[in-house]
Amino acid sequence: MTPARRNLTSFLLLSPTLLVMALCGVVPMGFVAFYAVHDTFGGNSFIFVGATWFRQILASPDFYWALLRSLGFSLLVLSVELPLGIYVALKMPARGVAASALTVLFTIPLLTPAIVVGYLWAAMTLPNAGLLFEALAGLGLKLDMNQPAVVWMVLIAMDAWHWTGLVVLLCYAGLRAIPDDYYRAARIDGASSWAVFRHIQLPKLRTVLMVAVLLRFMDSFIIYTEPYVVARGGPGVATTFLSRELVQTALVEFNLGEGGAMAVVYFGIVLAVSWAFFSLVVSKQARPA
Amino acid sequence: MTRRPLGRFSLAPALYALFIAVPLYWLVVMSLKTNAEISSRFAPFPQSPTFENFQVIFDDPAWYLGYVNALTYVLMNVAISVTVAVPAAFAFARYRFTGSGVLFFGLLTFRMMAPAILLVPFVQIFSDLGLIDTHIAVAVAHCFFNVPIAVWILEGFIAGIPREIDASARLDGYSLLGYFRRILLPLIAPGIAVTAFFCFMFSWVEVLLANGLTVVAAKPINGIMSRAGSVNIADIPLLAAAGVLGLIPGLVLVVFMRRHLARGFSMGRVV
Numbered sequence: 001m002t003p004a005r006r007n008l009t010s011f012l013l014l015s016p017t018l019l020v021m022a023l024c025g026v027v028p029m030g031f032v033a034f035y036a037v038h039d040t041f042g043g044n045s046f047i048f049v050g051a052t053w054f055r056q057i058l059a060s061p062d063f064y065w066a067l068l069r070s071l072g073f074s075l076l077v078l079s080v081e082l083p084l085g086i087y088v089a090l091k092m093p094a095r096g097v098a099a100s101a102l103t104v105l106f107t108i109p110l111l112t113p114a115i116v117v118g119y120l121w122a123a124m125t126l127p128n129a130g131l132l133f134e135a136l137a138g139l140g141l142k143l144d145m146n147q148p149a150v151v152w153m154v155l156i157a158m159d160a161w162h163w164t165g166l167v168v169l170l171c172y173a174g175l176r177a178i179p180d181d182y183y184r185a186a187r188i189d190g191a192s193s194w195a196v197f198r199h200i201q202l203p204k205l206r207t208v209l210m211v212a213v214l215l216r217f218m219d220s221f222i223i224y225t226e227p228y229v230v231a232r233g234g235p236g237v238a239t240t241f242l243s244r245e246l247v248q249t250a251l252v253e254f255n256l257g258e259g260g261a262m263a264v265v266y267f268g269i270v271l272a273v274s275w276a277f278f279s280l281v282v283s284k285q286a287r288p289a
Numbered sequence: 290m291t292r293r294p295l296g297r298f299s300l301a302p303a304l305y306a307l308f309i310a311v312p313l314y315w316l317v318v319m320s321l322k323t324n325a326e327i328s329s330r331f332a333p334f335p336q337s338p339t340f341e342n343f344q345v346i347f348d349d350p351a352w353y354l355g356y357v358n359a360l361t362y363v364l365m366n367v368a369i370s371v372t373v374a375v376p377a378a379f380a381f382a383r384y385r386f387t388g389s390g391v392l393f394f395g396l397l398t399f400r401m402m403a404p405a406i407l408l409v410p411f412v413q414i415f416s417d418l419g420l421i422d423t424h425i426a427v428a429v430a431h432c433f434f435n436v437p438i439a440v441w442i443l444e445g446f447i448a449g450i451p452r453e454i455d456a457s458a459r460l461d462g463y464s465l466l467g468y469f470r471r472i473l474l475p476l477i478a479p480g481i482a483v484t485a486f487f488c489f490m491f492s493w494v495e496v497l498l499a500n501g502l503t504v505v506a507a508k509p510i511n512g513i514m515s516r517a518g519s520v521n522i523a524d525i526p527l528l529a530a531a532g533v534l535g536l537i538p539g540l541v542l543v544v545f546m547r548r549h550l551a552r553g554f555s556m557g558r559v560v
Contacts, residue, residue, distance in 0.1 A: 003387075009465075010386035016373035017396075017436055024411075024433040025399040031410030084305070091301040103550070104543050105306055108313060111539025114494045115511045116532035120316050123525050131315045134331045161312060164305070173554030207445070208555060214397075215438075222403035225496045229515075243405040247497070250409050263406040270401040274394065 035260030053261035066245040070221055077159050077220040085167025092172055106165035118229025121158040148238035151231045155239060163216060170208040178204050319529035327525055342530035355510030360538060363492045365428035370435040370488045378443035400437040404497045415502060422504040430498045435488040446480030482546050483553025489542060510535055
């Protein structure tokens with residue numbers, strides 16, 4: 001095919017996706033960028049204000065703290081869920097009824113609506129009614145949801161409950177696809193189980209781990225519903241993450257300009273992170289040839 | 290030393306299964322308690338199990354239509370996402386065209402956008418289009434995170450299919466459309482299953498947009514729950530019952546698709 005023909009065919013194949021993404025991605029982002037450089041009266045007359053909102057945000061400690069909390073939450077979540085998920089996947093039975101049953105069980109939390117997860121974990125921590133509260137009380141510990149550190153731990157446990165299954169299922173499928181011959185060869189060479197993991201299993205898990213890291217980073221970084229349901233973003237603002245800060249500004253205080261500018265800054269961060277990820281990991285593997 | 294591919298049965302999966310199962314057990318237990326019981330004293334199992342919480346939901350269209358609404362826009366979203374993503378994924382997997390790298394990266398970037406950012410413009414756009422409180426509005430809005438992931442997953446599966454198959458199909462006189470229908474789609478069936486699963490999952494669990502773009506007619510169960518929860522925080526058993534029912538569509542999906550999922554989750558190109 002000539003390059004021009006190839007471009008035309010590709011464009012035709014891509015056009016449905018481009019159309020949908022224009023409507024639900026590009027156009028809304030355009031609106032956000034517009035809000036970010038305007039001030040509004042009553043939501044229908046706009047005045048151009050340039051970079052005023054950006055200066056305001058970049059001088060606001062609240063914004064930096066929310067950003068820091070979001071990044072911290074993502075890092076903690078990844079450092080719990082990845083090792084746990086890989087380990088469980090390695091130890092899962094290869095086949096049989098147990099494997100099927102575990103697969104189904106591990107998938108259930110993934111399909112639990114965020115709001116149900118939030119209510120469930122909020123209810124677990126209630127004095128006199130919550131299983132977690134009472135179990136800890138039985139051990140002589142008091143689950144004090146007024147302690148920021150305690151709320152953070154509950155949120156991490158909640159997120160691990162909700163999403164570690166994704167890592168397990170991805171890794172499990174990746175491991176299943178490794179031919180038995182590899183293990184036989186390793187056994188002949190007298191490889192330790194760490195060596196088998198390091199040199200056979202881990203490299204084969206590269207693709208699925210990439211998917212897992214990317215999805216878990218993105219979704220934990222923008223977490224919104226669960227922390228709010230569990231602890232109203234508190235105590236204080238201890239678990240008020242970036243998404244909440246944004247919605248609070250744009251919808252509750254109805255400050256579209258500041259909310260929009262925040263969103264643009266957020267978009268810049270997202271762009272930087274996905275660019276780093278893309279150039280470090282994705283482009284190294286066999287990209288479209 | 291005999292070593293099976295995935296190691297012997299060990300304690301780790303069992304302990305993790307327990308960690309998953311206990312909160313689920315608690316959700317079911319709470320749904321079977323009465324309000325009076327849950328607020329009086331702690332008991333690890335219901336003293337006098339009751340289905341009255343479920344009865345409330347089944348008797349009230351405002352409740353049970355929430356499941357119908359959620360399922361409607363989720364299935365619409367899955368259909369749209371998979372349909373538009375297959376040809377796009379094919380283009381990315383097979384052709385190197387002008388701007389392919391940038392476009393692929395651009396798509397991934399949208400997957401990283403927060404629903405919170407896009408809520409305000411979505412409300413404005415769908416109001417202008419007269420689509421607020423419709424299923425299609427939520428289904429389209431959810432595309433911004435599902436279409437990129439669908440393209441990404443499917444691209445992996447299509448790239449895993451040898452090009453010789455394309456060439457021989459062309460020699461056999463298949464058009465591009467015929468090739469898609471007769472050859473490509475059957476070959477990437479596990480990929481389509483896992484893509485549909487991902488889209489279903491992300492659309493089904495999302496609350497902010499689904500709630501923000503609907504009022505009554507298309508209000509999903511998530512939105513109804515958040516309203517009920519903010520009106521009366523004490524009504525845990527009812528919310529738990531609503532939560533238990535909210536697990537069922539996902540459970541049905543998993544049980545039906547578990548074979549495909551086990552293969553599909555390897556994302557097509559593991560070797």
